[in-house]
Amino acid sequence: NKQIRxxxxxxGNLGRGTVEAIKKSADMELIAIFTRxxxxxxxxxxxxxxxxxxxxxxxxxxxxxxxxxxxxxATDLPEQGPELAKLFNTIDSYDTHAKIPEYFSSVDxxxxxxxxxxxxxxxxxxxxxxxxxxxxxxxxxxxxNYTFWGKGLSQGHSDAVRRVNGVKDGVQYTIPADAxxxxxxxxxxxxxxxxxxxxxxxxxxxxxGADQAKIxxxxxxxxxxxxxxxxxxxxxxxxxLKAEHSAAPHGGFVIxxxxxxxxxxxQIIEFSLKLGSNPEFTASVLVAYARAAYxxxxxxxxxxxxxxxxxxxxxxxxxxxxxxRDLL
Ligand code: NDP
Numbered sequence: 346n347k348q349i350r351x352x353x354x355x356x357g358n359l360g361r362g363t364v365e366a367i368k369k370s371a372d373m374e375l376i377a378i379f380t381r382x383x384x385x386x387x388x389x390x391x392x393x394x395x396x397x398x399x400x401x402x403x404x405x406x407x408x409x410x411x412x413x414x415x416x417x418x419a420t421d422l423p424e425q426g427p428e429l430a431k432l433f434n435t436i437d438s439y440d441t442h443a444k445i446p447e448y449f450s451s452v453d454x455x456x457x458x459x460x461x462x463x464x465x466x467x468x469x470x471x472x473x474x475x476x477x478x479x480x481x482x483x484x485x486x487x488x489x490n491y492t493f494w495g496k497g498l499s500q501g502h503s504d505a506v507r508r509v510n511g512v513k514d515g516v517q518y519t520i521p522a523d524a525x526x527x528x529x530x531x532x533x534x535x536x537x538x539x540x541x542x543x544x545x546x547x548x549x550x551x552x553x554g555a556d557q558a559k560i561x562x563x564x565x566x567x568x569x570x571x572x573x574x575x576x577x578x579x580x581x582x583x584x585x586l587k588a589e590h591s592a593a594p595h596g597g598f599v600i601x602x603x604x605x606x607x608x609x610x611x612q613i614i615e616f617s618l619k620l621g622s623n624p625e626f627t628a629s630v631l632v633a634y635a636r637a638a639y640x641x642x643x644x645x646x647x648x649x650x651x652x653x654x655x656x657x658x659x660x661x662x663x664x665x666x667x668x669x670r671d672l673l
Contacts, residue, residue, distance in 0.1 A: 347374040352409040360415035362628030438468040453649035481601035488603020493521035497595030511555030532611040595623035
């Protein structure tokens with residue numbers, strides 16, 4: 346019953362999470378992992394899974410039903426997305442929000458031509474959060490959407506603190522501001538700046554002899570990244586960093602406050618995620634949408650899609666009858 350044959354392109358955090366998510370899906374089989382690096386260098390020990398250089402990907406067209414693209418959004422996917430949509434049904438987690446329309450068009454043109462399905466920007470944001478923003482707005486047209494992120498490790502901000510002079514290592518968490526969330530939950534639909542919605546907390550390992558006050562000041566005044574935020578800087582040891590800050594938690598809230606009826610009754614819709622591992626969760630979403638891509642392709646559909654275009658029933662391995670009985 347493992348009828349859906351999967352390939353993975355790119356073996357980073359998301360690639361590793363995808364290997365695990367496929368193991369939890371009885372209707373799927375992982376055929377191969379493709380990489381731009383030397384396949385031997387990855388040290389992947391998965392029974393019956395081939396590790397292949399990306400240059401040989403064309404040879405797998407008949408062996409793989411859906412390719413899950415696990416490359417980065419900044420430079421990998423803009424190239425790999427359209428390239429692979431020529432050959433395979435694809436799923437990706439492209440998350441540069443401002444450029445999604447452009448990315449959609451470039452993948453759509455190729456996928457329509459090749460007759461494949463490409464579901465782009467799948468994950469939690471964009472992804473599950475997007476669906477919730479759409480549903481909330483469609484149901485309560487008179488209202489306001491709010492998205493809060495965290496508590497979560499932010500890769501970009503962690504890179505930024507690590508570039509500060511005297512910093513040996515460090516991480517940054519984005520944390521939703523409680524006061525802002527409570528205001529939104531109360532239904533007053535406040536105007537909030539990005540800085541009012543989130544705080545930033547850094548855990549820093551300083552180099553020996555480094556001036557901690559100087560590091561703290563440099564971080565807190567860093568334009569764009571920290572200057573506009575309530576930023577907290579904590580100094581810790583390398584051991585503590587390793588022990589307490591190696592996981593990649595994340596999550597957040599999508600909240601809509603609105604009103605209905607002549608009496609302007611308040612209606613609040615809230616969806617939240619608390620993720621112990623961002624890449625493992627995102628990978629789990631990708632794998633569910635791989636099932637949908639397989640089915641849409643079987644129906645003869647082609648072109649780029651987003652989470653907005655995919656009916657929920659296509660995500661589940663269970664029959665429509667089962668789902669109506671148990672989950673409706
Ligand atoms: P990584 O940096 O871990 O991996 C990206 C690519 O880099 C891999 O596909 C791999 O390609 C290459 N790579 C990985 N490790 C190494 C290494 N040690 N040396 C050299 N190259 C390496 O990124 P993530 O997996 O953490 O994230 C991928 C994307 O997922 C992010 O850019 C983000 O856009 C997206 N994302 C989306 C979410 C959503 O909700 N929509 C949520 C979370 C993430 P190769 O094997 O070919 O070398």
